[in-house]
Amino acid sequence: MARNTQDLLSDRARLLGPNVATFYDDPLHIVRGEGVWLWDAAGRRYLDCYNNVPHVGHCNPRVVEAICRQAGTLNTHTRYLHDGILDYVERLTGTMAAASLNTAVLTCTGSEANDIALRMAEAVTGKRGIIATDATYHGNTSLVSQLSQSNVPQVGFGLEQYFRFVPAPDSLRHPDPDGRLFAASVADQISALEGEGPGFAALLVCPYFLNEGFPDHPDGWLKPTAEVVRKAGGLLICDEVQSGFGRTGTHFWAHEKMGVVPDVVTLGKPMANGHPVGGVVADRDIVAAFRNGYRYFNTFGGNPVSCAAAMAVLEEMDEAKLMENARLVGEYAKHRLRALREKHAVIGDVRGSGLIFGAELVLDRATHQPASALTDRVINEMRARGIILSKLGRHKNTLKIRPPMPFSAQNADLLFDTLDEVLGAVAASA
Amino acid sequence: MARNTQDLLSDRARLLGPNVATFYDDPLHIVRGEGVWLWDAAGRRYLDCYNNVPHVGHCNPRVVEAICRQAGTLNTHTRYLHDGILDYVERLTGTMAAASLNTAVLTCTGSEANDIALRMAEAVTGKRGIIATDATYHGNTSLVSQLSQSNVPQVGFGLEQYFRFVPAPDSLRHPDPDGRLFAASVADQISALEGEGPGFAALLVCPYFLNEGFPDHPDGWLKPTAEVVRKAGGLLICDEVQSGFGRTGTHFWAHEKMGVVPDVVTLGKPMANGHPVGGVVADRDIVAAFRNGYRYFNTFGGNPVSCAAAMAVLEEMDEAKLMENARLVGEYAKHRLRALREKHAVIGDVRGSGLIFGAELVLDRATHQPASALTDRVINEMRARGIILSKLGRHKNTLKIRPPMPFSAQNADLLFDTLDEVLGAVAASA
Numbered sequence: 001m002a003r004n005t006q007d008l009l010s011d012r013a014r015l016l017g018p019n020v021a022t023f024y025d026d027p028l029h030i031v032r033g034e035g036v037w038l039w040d041a042a043g044r045r046y047l048d049c050y051n052n053v054p055h056v057g058h059c060n061p062r063v064v065e066a067i068c069r070q071a072g073t074l075n076t077h078t079r080y081l082h083d084g085i086l087d088y089v090e091r092l093t094g095t096m097a098a099a100s101l102n103t104a105v106l107t108c109t110g111s112e113a114n115d116i117a118l119r120m121a122e123a124v125t126g127k128r129g130i131i132a133t134d135a136t137y138h139g140n141t142s143l144v145s146q147l148s149q150s151n152v153p154q155v156g157f158g159l160e161q162y163f164r165f166v167p168a169p170d171s172l173r174h175p176d177p178d179g180r181l182f183a184a185s186v187a188d189q190i191s192a193l194e195g196e197g198p199g200f201a202a203l204l205v206c207p208y209f210l211n212e213g214f215p216d217h218p219d220g221w222l223k224p225t226a227e228v229v230r231k232a233g234g235l236l237i238c239d240e241v242q243s244g245f246g247r248t249g250t251h252f253w254a255h256e257k258m259g260v261v262p263d264v265v266t267l268g269k270p271m272a273n274g275h276p277v278g279g280v281v282a283d284r285d286i287v288a289a290f291r292n293g294y295r296y297f298n299t300f301g302g303n304p305v306s307c308a309a310a311m312a313v314l315e316e317m318d319e320a321k322l323m324e325n326a327r328l329v330g331e332y333a334k335h336r337l338r339a340l341r342e343k344h345a346v347i348g349d350v351r352g353s354g355l356i357f358g359a360e361l362v363l364d365r366a367t368h369q370p371a372s373a374l375t376d377r378v379i380n381e382m383r384a385r386g387i388i389l390s391k392l393g394r395h396k397n398t399l400k401i402r403p404p405m406p407f408s409a410q411n412a413d414l415l416f417d418t419l420d421e422v423l424g425a426v427a428a429s430a
Numbered sequence: 431m432a433r434n435t436q437d438l439l440s441d442r443a444r445l446l447g448p449n450v451a452t453f454y455d456d457p458l459h460i461v462r463g464e465g466v467w468l469w470d471a472a473g474r475r476y477l478d479c480y481n482n483v484p485h486v487g488h489c490n491p492r493v494v495e496a497i498c499r500q501a502g503t504l505n506t507h508t509r510y511l512h513d514g515i516l517d518y519v520e521r522l523t524g525t526m527a528a529a530s531l532n533t534a535v536l537t538c539t540g541s542e543a544n545d546i547a548l549r550m551a552e553a554v555t556g557k558r559g560i561i562a563t564d565a566t567y568h569g570n571t572s573l574v575s576q577l578s579q580s581n582v583p584q585v586g587f588g589l590e591q592y593f594r595f596v597p598a599p600d601s602l603r604h605p606d607p608d609g610r611l612f613a614a615s616v617a618d619q620i621s622a623l624e625g626e627g628p629g630f631a632a633l634l635v636c637p638y639f640l641n642e643g644f645p646d647h648p649d650g651w652l653k654p655t656a657e658v659v660r661k662a663g664g665l666l667i668c669d670e671v672q673s674g675f676g677r678t679g680t681h682f683w684a685h686e687k688m689g690v691v692p693d694v695v696t697l698g699k700p701m702a703n704g705h706p707v708g709g710v711v712a713d714r715d716i717v718a719a720f721r722n723g724y725r726y727f728n729t730f731g732g733n734p735v736s737c738a739a740a741m742a743v744l745e746e747m748d749e750a751k752l753m754e755n756a757r758l759v760g761e762y763a764k765h766r767l768r769a770l771r772e773k774h775a776v777i778g779d780v781r782g783s784g785l786i787f788g789a790e791l792v793l794d795r796a797t798h799q800p801a802s803a804l805t806d807r808v809i810n811e812m813r814a815r816g817i818i819l820s821k822l823g824r825h826k827n828t829l830k831i832r833p834p835m836p837f838s839a840q841n842a843d844l845l846f847d848t849l850d851e852v853l854g855a856v857a858a859s860a
Contacts, residue, residue, distance in 0.1 A: 001513060008511040015519040016732075017533045017717035019725060022509055029511040033504045051506065053729060059502050068498040072489050074463045075704040076481065079452055081438040081459040083431060089445040103447045108538040108706040109730060115571050122585045140726055141545050142573040143587060155552045155723045157573060157592060269729055274505040276538040276706040276730035287447035293585045295449060296570055299483060299699055300539060300706035302446075 002041070005029055023390065024383045033058030036404050036411055038388065049389040049403045049415050055245055055270030056316040057406045063273045066312035070305045077299055084307035091314055093281060095252050098261040103284040105291075106277065106302035110241040110268020111139030113278040116290065117264045118143055118202065120282060121235045123289040124263075127199030128162045131189045135168035135394040136211045138204060138239050139268075147204060162198050164189040168394055171215035172349045172360060173368050179217065183224035190232045202235040207254040207262075208243035208356065210402075213393030216351045219250075220259030235286075238262035241278075242356075245270050246317055246405065249327030249354025257353070272309035276300070322405040326354035332409045333357050333401070336416040344423040346371055351398075355407055358392075358399040370395035374426060381422045387415055432471070435459055453820065454813045463488030466834050466841055468818065479819040479833045479845050485675055485700030486746040487836045493703045496742035500735045507729055514737035521744055523711060525682050528691040533714040535721075536707065536732035540671040540698020541569030543708040546720060547694045548573055548632065550712060551665045553719040554693075557629030558592045561619045565598035565824040566641045568634060568669050569698075577634060592628050594619040598824055601645035602779045602790060603798050609647065613654035620662045632665040637692075638673035638684040638786065640832075643823030646781045649680075650689030665716075668692035671708075672786075675700050676747055676835065679757030679784020687783070702739035706730070752835040756784035762839045763787050763831070766846040774853040776801055781828075785837055788822075788829040800825035804856060811852045817845055 003011060008029060012020055022028075028046070032039040035057040038046045048058065056063060070084070078085060089104045107113050122128055132138065134149040142156055149165045166185040169176060176182055186203055193200045207222060209215055229236045243254035244267060251257040255265065263286060268278040280287075290296065300306065317323060334350060337359050341347040348362030348371075361371040361378065375397045382389055392400040399419075403411070433441060438459060442450055452458075458476070462469040465487040468476045478488065486493060500514070508515060519534045537543050552558055562568065564579040572586055579595045596615040599606060606612055616633055623630045637652060639645055659666045673684035674697060681687040685695065693716060698708040710717075720726065730736065747753060764780060767789055771777040778792030778801075791801040791808065805827045812819055822830040829849075833841070 001517060003513055003516070005511065008513070008516065011516045011520075012511070014714075015516055015523070015533060016508075017535070017714055017721050019718075019721040020508060021725070021727065022511065027511050030506055031504060031512075033506065038504075038506075053507065054505065058506075059504065064498070064502045067501050068494070071494045071497050071705075074461060074468075074489065075484065076460055076463065076468075076488075077483065078446075078450060081435065081442070081452065081457050082461075083433055083438070086433070086438065086441045086445055087431060090441075093445070103445060105447070109542070109728070111728070112539070112541070112571070118587075119572055119585055122587060128587055140724070140728055141542070141571045142549055143571070145724060155549055157548075157552060157558055157589060159587060159589075162587060274730070274733060274735070275501075276733075276736070284444075284447055288449075291447050291449040294570070294575060295451070297451065298539070298541070298570055300704070303704065303706075305704070306706070 025380050028383070036407050044386065046386050046388050047411060047414055049387060049401050051404060052242060052247065052402045053269045053274045054404050055273055056313055056320070056322060057404045060273055060316060062316045063309055063312040066308040067275060067305060070308035075303055075305045078302045082304055084304045085302040088307040088311045091311065095314070096265070096281065097256055100261060100283040101265060101281045103282060103287040105280045105287060105296065106306070107279060107298055108276040108300050109139070110266060110278045111141050111144050112298070113266040113268055113280045114139045114144045114204070114239060115141045116280045116296070117204065117237045117266050119294065120264055120286050120290045121202035121237065123293040124235060124286055125199070125201045125233060127201040129164060129193030129198035129200045130162055131164050131166060131186060131203045133168040133205060133209070133212055134165040136206065164193055168212035169209055169215045169217070170394070171217060177218065179221040179224045183228045186225055187228045190228065190234065200232050200234045202237050203229050204237040204239060206243050207238045207240065207258045207260070208248055208353070210242040210356060211392060213360065213398040214351055214356055214358070219257050222258035222260045226260040235263040236260065237264045237266065239266045241266060241268035246323030246326055247354055247356055249323060249330045252323060271313065272306060273313050275306055275309040277306045277310050320406065326405055329407055329409055329412055330354040330357055333412045336412060340416060340420055340423070343420070344427065346374065346423060346427065355405055356402050358401045360393070360398045362397070370397035372397045375399065377426055378422055381426065382418060385418050385422065387418050455810050458813070466837050474816065476816050476818050477841060477844055479817060479831050481834060482672060482677065482832045483699045483704045484834050485703055486743055486750070486752060487834045490703055490746060492746045493739055493742040496738040497705060497735060500738035505733055505735045508732045512734050514734040515732040518737040518741045521741065525744070526695070526711065527686055530691060530713040531695060531711045533712060533717040535710045535717060535726065536736070537709055537728055538706045538730050539569070540696060540708045541571050541574050542728070543696040543698055543710045544569045544574045544634070544669060545571045546710045546726070547634065547667045547696050549724065550694055550716050550720045551632035551667065553723045554665060554716055555629070555631045555663060557631040559594060559623030559628035559630045560592055561594050561596060561616060561633045563598040563635060563639070563642055564595040566636065594623055598642035599639055599645045599647070600824070601647060607648065609651040609654045613658045616655050617658045620658065620664065630662050630664045632667050633659050634667040634669060636673050637668045637670065637688040637690070638678055638783070640672040640786060641822060643790065643828040644781055644786055644788070649687050652688035652690045656690040665693040666690065667694040667696065669696045671696060671698040676753030676756055677784055677786055679753060679760045682753060701743065702736060703743050705736055705739040707736045707740050750836065756835055759837055759839055759842055760784040760787055763842045766842060770846060770850055770853070773850070774857065776804065776853060776857065785835055786832050788831045790823070790828045792827070800827035802827045805829065807856055808852055811856065812848060815848050815852065817848050
């Protein structure tokens, strides 16, 4: 049935329970998508500068066709033999330069992938202590939700005892140009874990620190941290759910950009353009340690339809040269953002790589005091003008711009022309 | 690419790691499905008497069409408003008689659903002790995999401390016609948990005990157990991943057949005919307790495509009267199985309801000694003759027959005519 906004909200509360978040003060009722565009129920069009899940574009024809073809042919599980999962894992691991990233476990979500990765760390090291940053999110299982310091679960079977947090990198307020300060804070937490019960099993980070506000780091920045982790005998787990699949424009995987070879890579959201697929890639010895500890089977994981959808994403990335597009449009976007910084004092910093970019909004460029409330107004005002984006970072004052990969320079112009207007209007009304 | 069986097996070992199980001594390479039929790469047709995930039939046209239509229109997440998830949850909860089963959290897998259910129990009771049977399986997350006593994880962040097990019901060897013995063993474990650290949070069971070999219980059998659980202040969680959606023929939900109103119902496999969808249904107060403890968000959970696929399953169930079909064909199947029992001494017991039925194979009808090795031979011989089924239960000696719901009396004839031959051949060669 077609409900109006008020009925949608009241039925959500009635049928889905409380705390089911929506975006924006005036939530969007989206009914159609195509490429970088979304339409609401009133027929209004929005430029999607936010959604990374529809990686190769909303309703990408190649992916839709792959899903329809395979869903109409066969959808079973991995207890029968099928070429689809093997072709996909061969191609996926082929995108990773490191020879040690050669074996995959396919799941349905990034949460399931991270849940496996943490158990791999326990299986390999015999220890349980996990380190993450204090401003991140890696998923929603009982174990994985403990990684979110910003949203500490009130319950959780005592698992919080195994988790330690390091300050999220912040290139604007606490410069750390060669990554040695971050490595040192990881080393401190390793010492703490080793001195206490759980020992040190793994560091789990997004290599481009998307949730932390994608701080401005030079390529190779994670090398000192990786050395610290290796020396301590722990695993480096890179969560590429947001940073991977060419998003940064310069490298297909952000761990390569950051100069490290993770022991385990976890994947999710963009992997099959919204079809529920996630995965874990690691060396076969690590996969074996996990598979010998758990007789893991995932009913839907690696099914033929999911693999067809995921394969279509890799094919589309190649054939439409979407990583190169991300690099070029990302450079253009940063050029336009820097020009806006000259005009609008509220823009304190411009950051990003490829099609993850944004601006940190501050009340004072000298003190970097976050303009959190103003950022919220900007987001809502942009939504009112037909541009979908969001905010992130510790202070929720960084514009989060992370569009589908076919985003063009023309799309960027519409985004920044509108942002220019909005920043002017917000400043005038302040 | 098209690999032969040997290459499929070696590429699986190379790309997916060890311990990725296949069915049968000679694994099947399935390439196409339709209704109750599967075809292998050589074009050979198999009658599928095993797979419950393609609930309304392999490649059901209504479900495929719903997936294609919605995948080509919009696939986003629940932070935008959409009618699809609300229409689905309204219809889903409408199939449950209990007014308290009114609110749902949608996930991508049954594992995610059970992971949530256990946290709901902790959130509501403030305790952590979970009871399950010693011959079951409820999923694969760090927390949920601890429920599988038959496959104890070697690692798992110390979570095993919260789990206690009761003997799986066994109507053949340990009759318990009114369920009081089972209730008493649950009460014993509750006392043990309450006397130790964790306290008692929940009993989690499949109400028709599918993995335990679907023992022969009269309707209402779980009532004494539910009373014990309630009295102790814990939650009754019914995992309807296998037993629900009309599978038993007499009731849409097996908890209704067993005479109880669970606090939480979890769903998975058949929910969207193989599209990765799971869910949790509970009273809104229980959902609220969880959602206030965790700011739960599932990127793919409840997306428009998943909801369209799940809705198409409910529509197909209704329009093709599949629960009624399950009841009628299930009765006919048991009639044929009982006739085979007269002929083949190895059939020790015939059980089931609707389209979950099977026979326990024994070496001696007086002692009920399980014919486990023989059962394995029967399964493999049936596969060689084009019939797909499996085995289950504590002794792996129960034929597990759980076909897609459009399974017909004619299909049952082919199944049992072949089984008759195979049992004869196996007995002759024994």
